Each structure stands twice: as structure tokens, then as C-alpha cells.
Amino acid sequence: MAPPPRYALELPGGALLHFAVGGAGGAGEAGAPAARPDPRLAAWLGPPGRSYSLCAPAGAGGERVRAARRLQRLRGQLQRAPFRGCQLRPLLGYGPGPGPGGGGLQPGFLLRDPRGGADTRRALRDLVGACPEPGRPHLGEFEADARGALWQRLWAPPGGGPARGARSPVLPVPEPPPLHPAVPDLHRSVVFRDRDAASAVLRECTSFIPEAQAVLDLVDQCPRQVRKGKFQVIAIEGLDATGKTTVTQSVSASLNAVLLQSPPPCIRQWRQIFDEEPPIIRRAFYSLGNYLVASEIAKESIVGPVIVDRYWHSTAAYAIAAELSGGPQHLPPARHPVYQWPGDLLKPDLVLLLTVSPEERVQRLRGRGLEQTREEAELEANSIFRQKVQQAYQRMENPSCLAVDASPSREEVLQTVLQRIRTPAD
Known part of the structure; x- marks a missing residue:
């Protein structure tokens, strides 16, 4: 039976x-x-x-x-x-x-x-x-x-x-060992293994989301194999209100580096449209945004250093935390394949994760009046979701995230970040 x-x-x-x-x-x-x-x-x-x-x-x-x-x-x-x-x-x-x-x-x-x-x-x-x-x-x-x-x-x-x-x-019945029941489905639903998997989702949307075809057209113009230039590429990650915008701008100015964002401006105008869609569509949009940014990174890193404001780690961490019900204890364990960088996506030299205490985040969020994505609003209202995102970030590898305490003054944080960039192995 x-x-x-x-x-x-x-x-x-x-x-x-x-x-x-x-x-x-x-x-x-x-x-x-x-x-x-x-x-x-x-x-x-x-x-x-x-x-x-x-x-x-x-x-x-x-x-x-x-x-x-x-x-x-x-x-x-x-x-x-x-x-x-x-x-x-x-x-x-x-x-x-x-x-x-x-x-x-x-x-x-x-x-x-x-x-x-x-x-x-x-x-x-x-x-x-x-x-x-x-x-x-x-x-x-x-x-x-x-x-x-x-x-x-x-x-x-x-x-x-x-x-x-x-x-x-x-x-x-007891909890099924060893993983949350939805974990085996993550690569098929929200954490896509490669560019083709994310593109396949948006192709299913072109009949009711015209912008999906526009995104696909831009992605198709990007070379499939791109290589990083000789200059350093640093991705800076962090929850909303950790000072990421300030740090990326300051670091870019200090290093005379190009500052890029994911999703890039060429599709950022459609972000609100895709944010209103279910996770599988939303995540495909952000995943393809990373491939568009990778194409820009390849060009810019030939002539100088590159700073990227959010990249694949951000896409994956939010997707895993949102897709899996329950608390942080139900996330996949460290070294699970879902935390591995996609094999066809240009990889940064260093990923820095800005962190602040929950209390500090609340203080910084007050009075900002900035537009929030659905996930950013959830971070503010749901401490469990926030913990899941943070832990997912910390379990990313190949490359892993190097945590930086962003609580001190702007100048202190900038100097810490610059030190990490100059001596990433420490």
C-alpha cells in the first residue's frame, strides 16, 4: 500500500x-x-x-x-x-x-x-x-x-x-529527514542552475508579460562565454539598510572603479512589473539580470576595477529564504548544491556581505521613505525571514561571502572594506 x-x-x-x-x-x-x-x-x-x-x-x-x-x-x-x-x-x-x-x-x-x-x-x-x-x-x-x-x-x-x-x-508524522520537502525543487523553481533555465521561464511568460520578451532579447545579445578582465571585480551584498549604497559609491570613488548594479538599468525599469509576479517568474527576471551585468563586467574589468551592487548571491539568498517555509532551521545545510555559483556566470574575485544588528537596521529604515521591493518590506516586518536570508548569505560558497560589520561610521566601514579588498585572504 x-x-x-x-x-x-x-x-x-x-x-x-x-x-x-x-x-x-x-x-x-x-x-x-x-x-x-x-x-x-x-x-x-x-x-x-x-x-x-x-x-x-x-x-x-x-x-x-x-x-x-x-x-x-x-x-x-x-x-x-x-x-x-x-x-x-x-x-x-x-x-x-x-x-x-x-x-x-x-x-x-x-x-x-x-x-x-x-x-x-x-x-x-x-x-x-x-x-x-x-x-x-x-x-x-x-x-x-x-x-x-x-x-x-x-x-x-x-x-x-x-x-x-x-x-x-x-x-x-515526524519531519522528513534530512531536508525540507521543497529543497529538491529549488533548482527548478527559483535558484536556476544556468542562463537557459531562467530564460525558459520567461519564454513561458511572453504571452501575458510583454516585457519578458524584451528581457530575453537583451539576454540573447550577450555572449554566452564571457571572461573577466585583468582588474579586480568586487560584489557587495547586504540586506536593505546595511549601508550598501553608500559603501559601493564610496569604494567605487576610492578605487576609481566602475559601479554596476543588478538588475542593470536596461531592465530595471521593469522591476516593479516582475516583483508583482510569483516567485518563479520574479527570480527568473533577477537571474537574467545577473547575466546582463556579467556582460558589462567582462567589458569594464578590462580597463579598470569593477564594483557590483548586488549580484547572484543576493538573488539566491532571497529566493531560498522566501521559497522554503519554516524558520532558519529548515534551510539546506552548508555545502548544499543550491549555494553553489552557476557554472556559466562570470564570477567576482571577492564578495563582501555588509551586516548590522536588527536594531540598527530598524533605526536606519525609519524616515527613509524609499520604495521597497516585496522582499525588502518582508525583511522589515518578519524577523524569521530576515534570519533566513542572512543565514543563506553566510552559506554561499564558490565564492563565499566575507562579512563586514557596517555598524561603525561611514569612514570606518569604508576603510574596513578597502582593507578587505586589498588583503582578501585575511
């Missing part, structure tokens, strides 16, 4: 709660779970109130972009009336069992209605019923019996599916 489908629910604070639906005995009373097997499951899936699962296949091949856009649209719908009084948490269905949550990743959400009203149930069924096939999310409703045991009922949309009365037991 195939193992039952499993789910990972992200709890406040970054913990992941893993559970299976079904198992030995299958659906029906013969497979009844023990009463109250896990207090956290009871708190999120049982009374008072009512909880629902909505998960859909992540898609494969040409379907992955459409699936990602459907999921983003579903999230937006679940954040509006009549669901505003409900709690919405990330929920990931994963294999190996068949059916909802099995046979691959099925991202989605847990919607908890503290009132447990019929209006929410009715609105959810209308919402899911209006979703076209393929890609319609599976809607499950959780309930507890008189003993406190938890069950899930699948709602059957018009035209077929499981019987409305069928229900399966909900059972806690």
Missing part, C-alpha cells in the same frame, strides 16, 4: 507541523486515529472554529508558470472578503502517496475560520468550484469526532471526484 499524502503546515514562529491524511486502514472509521494525538494539530485543525486545506499541483514543464500564477491569485482571493476574519497559513502537500498532497509538491494554504461559520464553507466551495481544470485546488475540510480524533473530508466539485461523505484520518 502506498504511503499516505503528507502536509507541512508553517506555524507562527517558524516551526513546521507535519501530518498525514489517511494511512493504514484508509478512509472510514476503521482507520480512526487516536484521540488528540498532537495538541498542535488539535489547535490548528480542530474546534473551536473550522479549518480548510487548499492545495494544487506545482505543475511541470510549461504548466509550472501557470500553476504559480493560479496559486498567487488564490492567495489574493483568500485575503479578501469574506475571508478577512480568517487565519491564512502556508501549507505544503508533498509525496509520496497518490491523490491530494501526493505525487509531488502541492503548495497551498490552511484557512482557519475562528467562527466556523457556514458562510466561509459556502464561499470556499464557490471559489474552488469557479477554478477551471486542470489546476483546480483540492479543498479539504477538517473536523473532530466525539473523541477528539481529527479527520479530513475532501470536497468533490461538480462533475466527479471523491464522494462528499468520504473522510480520512489525520495523523502526526
